[in-house]
Amino acid sequence: MLPTLRSLTTNRELALQLLTPEEALPAGALDAPIAWVHSSDLADPTPFLSPGQVLLTTGTQFGEQDGDELIGAYVERLSAAGINGLGFGTEVVRAGTPDALVEACRLAGLPAFEVPYRTPFIAVARAAADMAAEERFARRTWTLAAHRAIALAALRPDGLSASLHELSLQLDRWVALFDANGGLDRVFPAEAAAAASAAEDEATRLLRRGNRASSSLAAGGETVSLQTLGRRDRLRGVLAIGGSSELDAAGNEVVTAVIALAGLSLEQGHTLDRAQSSLRSAVLAAWRRGDVELAQSVSREMWGELPESPVCIALLDAPAEKLHSVTEYLEARVAERPGALFFAADPSAGEDRIALVLGRRSLPLLDAVAANFAVHIGVSEPRGASELAGGLTQAEQALARAQDGGPGVSAFSELAQEGVLAYLSTTDAREIGRATLQPLRAHDEAAGSELLHTLRVWLEQNGQFDASAGLLGVHRHTVRARVGLAERLLGRDLSTFRGRAEIWAALLVAGDEPSA
Structure with a gap:
């Protein structure tokens, strides 16, 4: 262990005697690590001292006439320099330790101890050095053992998780991995998830900087250190470690090795993920072309059987x-229920599109995905496994309708029930409809008339003037006159089915929904 005043004063061979009662000292004063033991009889040795050292003196700097004030100033200088203790060698210059020195140390909260004549200062310094050497050897031995344990863990099937779990055991701290988006990916032990979540914002901040970086923060009474993983231009995540204190050099050395191992593992995992994604897309392309046998054989080897007919095909938009x-x-989900789901990126539909093929019993999965990730999903009607291309077309049309509203699932069957004109409102026909109706809008704004509203009601009433007049609260001749003026402004013959159908479609796609 590292040398402390407690370990030195309890060493029987040194026979040191603590002069300041422990209860009169700051908490932990006797257990603070000692960096070095220095001896000096200078009146002001502080220029040659560093924090964490222990000073030994024989008191030749104190004259017989020196009062409490001078000794008090001497102790205050030592305390301000951050030393951990003051040892007084007796029977060299004077017998015993001056009472004024002991009292000044007590008031300053500085541990004071007496070094008997038979114990040379070099023996105290050597004892502290031996303890420090033993601690360094112990920590070096621990470091080698920790490296070996983590290396063996890395050879297990899930090497990354096993390595992080072993790191947590070796450090006796929680260890968390955040993914490339800053989300908590895994944590060891599992019960530390709440503590690890407190570091999520800091992990996200480091990732957004786009450079390799580290930081530390205090959260819940713990010190949390974070380090990005991956290359500077391609960060893969953040490793976070939390505990009651900061790590020492040996602990940091082990963590550095795990950071390199985790970064390599994530990079390899990303490469494997890309390869699997490409293979999935290739299977989807073969399936779309009608080569179900090829798609089935590849899927069976990699992920299990393809879903059995009838299947539904879904498309979801997944931002980067x-x-x-x-x-x-x-x-x-694929691992949980092999054969119930197949999915793949669909480059032909856009970089952010994922195609899913699933049986009817698995359709609730789409609602769960939409809710969990706030995405839009379009799903086709059930069809045979050999009809993938048509199903993708239906899914794309349903997805276009879903994107008109909030995140959720839109089914092609619902779109089909609404009819062709309802589908037109999701396309560029909206602008054409607005342009068609613009003459009526312009006239209504300029003259304060109600041609557009009158025409809409008239078409809703199947071109019946009396029924329209009753709803509008005007005479039927007024309705007839307004419709006639609308015909001239629009350049359409509204006595024909085609003319009425065109204007009705324009009203729908332009956003002027029927009132009934």
Whole structure:
């Protein structure tokens, strides 16, 4: 162990005697590590002292006539220099330790002890040095053992998790890994998840800087150190370690090795993930072309059987910041129920699109994904496994409708029930509809008329003037006159089905919904 005043004063061979009662000293004063033992009889040795040292003196700097004030100033200088204790060698210059010196140390909270004549100062310094050497040897031995334990853990199936778990055991601290988005990925031990979550904001801040960096913070009475993982231009996550105190040099050495190991593991994992993603996309492309047998054989070897017919095909939009989390979630679902789900990135539909193929019993999964990750999902009608291309088309049309509202699932079957005109409102036809109706809007704004509203009600009433007049509260001739003026402004013959259908479609896609 590191030398402390407690270990020195309890060493029987040194026969040191503590002069200041422990209860009169600051808490932990006797257990503070001693950096070195120095001896000096200078009146002011502080220029040659460093914090954490212990000073030994024979008192030749004190004259017989020196009073309490001079001795008090001497002790105050030592205390301000941050030394851990003052030892007085007796029977060299004077018998016993001056009472004024002991009292000044007590008042300053500085431990004072007496060194008997038979104990040379060099023996005290050597004892402290031996203890420090033993501590360094013990820590070096621990470091080697910790490295070996972590290296063996890295050889297990989930080497990264095993290594982090072993690091937690070796340090007797919690260890957490945050992913590239700053989300808590895993923590050891598991019951430290709440404490680790307090460091999530700091982990996110480090990742957003885009450079390799480290930081520390105090949270919940603990000291938490954080270090980014990965290359400067390609950060893969953050390693966080929390405990009641900061790590020593040996602990930091072990952590540095694990940081390198974790960074390599995450980089390799990312490369493997990219390869698997590419293979999934290739399977999806083969399946889309109708080569179900090829898609089935590859899927069977890698992830299990493809879902059995009938299947539903879904498309979800996964922005870059959510893509990794969504993919991990889907991977876990595939592992839980092989054959119930297949998913792959669909480059043909856009970089942020993921295609899912699943049986009807697995459809609740889509609601869970939409809720957990706040994404839009479009899903096709059930169809045979060989009809993937048509299902993707339906899913894309349903996704376009879903994106008109908040996150959630939109089914193509619901879109089909609404009809073709309702689908037009999700396309560029909206601008065409507004342009078609612009002459009526312009006239209404300029003349204060109600041509657009009258035309909408008239079309709702199947072109019946009497029914329209009743709803509008005007004479039927007024309705007839307004419709006639609308015909001229629009350049459409509203007595024909085609003319009425075009204007009705324009009203729908432009946002002028029917009132009934």
